[in-house]
Amino acid sequence: MMTTSILTTTNTIIKIPLNCNATQTCPSNYPSRFEPAISSSETCPDYFRWIQQDLKVWEEIGITRETLERAKPKAHFRLVIKSGRLYVHQYDKAYESRDVLTIWGILQLLRMYPGQVPDLELLFFCHDKPAIWKRDFRQPEPNATWPPPPLFQYCGHREAYGIVFPDWSFWGWPEVNIKEWTKLSVAIREANKRVKWNDRVPYAYWKGNSGVHPVRGNLMKCNFSDKYDPMVRLYEQDWGKEREIGFKSSNLEDQCTHRYKIYIEGRAWSVSKKYILACDSMTLLIKAKYFDFFGRSLVPLEHYWPIKSHENCGDLKFAVKWGNNNTEQAQAIGKQGSEYMMKSLEMKYVYDYMLYVLQGYGKLMKLDVTVPENATEVCSEAMACPITDGGLIRQCMDDSLIMSPSVKSACDLPRPYGDDELKRFLEKQESAERKVEKWTNEYWEVQDKILQQRK
Known part of the structure; x- marks a missing residue:
């Protein structure tokens, strides 16, 4: 089986095998x-x-x-x-x-x-x-x-x-063919090099199981139709079918092809957050109720673009329009979120x-x-x-x-947050969310006026 060599403080080499003996x-x-x-x-x-x-x-x-x-x-x-x-x-x-x-x-x-x-x-x-x-x-x-x-x-x-x-997914998710995090993050990094941000599809992308919670079902209502283009492209993930075809169309590293990627919770938090943020795309993060261990230090407009948890179709469309009109800033947000995943979440830190x-x-x-x-x-x-x-x-x-x-x-280990310091940090997050909400509301108010004038 596998063996390794350890350099001790006395410079003695010790071999540590994975010793699969008969009695296990x-x-x-x-x-x-x-x-x-x-x-x-x-x-x-x-x-x-x-x-x-x-x-x-x-x-x-x-x-x-x-x-x-x-x-x-x-x-x-x-x-x-x-x-x-x-x-x-x-x-x-x-x-x-x-x-x-x-x-x-x-x-x-x-x-x-x-x-x-x-x-x-x-x-x-x-x-x-x-x-x-x-x-x-x-x-x-x-x-x-x-x-x-x-x-x-x-x-x-x-x-x-x-x-x-x-x-568990940091060590892999075998039932859906997701590799352990170190191996997968390398694959995503290579994928990011293959499709540069400016060459990516200028829409927001999400693919997943919409049946796990009504919030995802509501998201699917935002999808493209003959009458309305919300500038998002949403796809249902049928894991049963994927297993039948050998997971040929569900490799996460192959999904870094759009300028914007959507994160939405399922029953609670979703392990997909790290994969979505790692893509160099600007993550449109629909406001979450639950938190994982690393996501609490993410900052809106620095690592992702915040989206309201309700009535979010219009928010998503505005985010894409804003990003396509402010490409340098949108690309920077995507890059900062990706670097956070690749550097601050490498397995040594986990x-x-x-x-x-x-x-x-x-x-x-x-x-x-x-x-x-x-x-x-x-x-x-x-x-x-x-x-x-x-x-x-x-x-x-x-x-x-x-x-x-x-x-x-x-x-x-950094010192823990003091009460006042934690309060200021949370206010910083909320302030960024309010800023985006203000921009979004102002945009749709202008659109409503234009529509009324046309009538």
């Missing part, structure tokens, strides 16, 4: 500690500043056994890290391979930073929407249950509690984010970390080696396997 047991020779030879000289991207916001609700009291166990009814699995080894107790099977690749990703973190993840227990929720809502945990109420149970999840909401964590979340979470634990009787030790060998018939799941694992501990330490 976890090797006992994983490095228990590894000190990176190169110290970090860079500060982590701004979205790391939100880690403290997610953990803040447990800072005062900490996470006790009783607090943790109250999250169990919502969890798909319990994950325990003890002495650098990982154990899983599965409660419920998640949709497709979400749970499998989430666990795989955490295993790669342990291979990347041996000995740096503390002993901890966590409960993970793999559905789209958050499960712990603030309305159910009002601290001032008599007999209130406080603090809320800590639950790891893929996205958050301003009215929910939860610890936002990178979603792992650094995971590391700091788990370190911060571990410090809050006020309990003895124990491995449940029904838990199973899991390692890269135990997950990958039994898959001997190839297939996309094994391909995702092979492509994303961490081959050696990082010789470079994690980026330097």
Whole structure:
């Protein structure tokens, strides 16, 4: 199988194979500690500043056994890290391979930073929407249950509690033939070179499953008709048909051909955000209710063009018209959004984010970390080696396997937002949204006057 060489601080070369033995047991020779030879000289991207916001609700009291166990009814699995080894107790099977690749990703973190993840227990929720809502945990109420149970999840909401964590698709989404993020981002970067912005189709593009939520169904009503051209081109994605033809028309790197790309949520946030923003196209981001771990630091008119969440057909058309009349500015917004994805979201930073979340979470634990009787030790060998018939799941694992501990330490964690600073940042985002809304309203007021004059 795969082997690698590690340069330790003593310059000794250690080979670490993916050891697929007959019993498929976890090797006992994983490095228990590894000190990176190169110290970090860079500060982590701004979205790391939100880690403290997610953990803040447990800072005062900490996470006790009783607090943790109250999250169990919502969890798909319990994950325990003890002495650098990982154990899983599965409660419920998640949709497709979400749970499998989430666990795989955490295993790669342990291979990347041996000995740096503390002993901890966590409960993970793999559905789209958050499960712990603030309305159910009002601290001032008599007999209130406080603090809320800590639950790891893929996205958050301003009215929910939860610890936002990178979603499974960073390690691939085999059911829809989406590659792991490093490999796919390289492919998208090459695609961006093939079709320059000025040569792209001067319309807004979206392709996806409109049936997952009514907001997407409403978006499809904006599509081109014989009587009206909203300057958007919307396409239904039939995944069943795609599987039959071998995913020949759904490669994401082949979809960077329009000047503008639309992001819209599904049931909650959508993993498509990073792929859309990476395309060099100006992203028209329909206002979202949910947030992933990296999107909270995106700024309207800097990384994307904001679109209202309702009555957005006219907003989309104006955005395209504005972009085609202000090509340098539109191209700059698209480029800045793309560079944010390519540079601030490279997998080294994703792992650094995971590391700091788990370190911060571990410090809050006020309990003895124990491995449940029904838990199973899991390692890269135990997950990958039994898959001997190839297939996309094994391909995702092979492509994303961490081959050696990082010789470079994690980026330097920036200080968290102070209350006033966070308020100013949110006001900056809202101010940009209001500016675009004003431009849009003024444009359509002029169009209405022209129409009335013609009558």
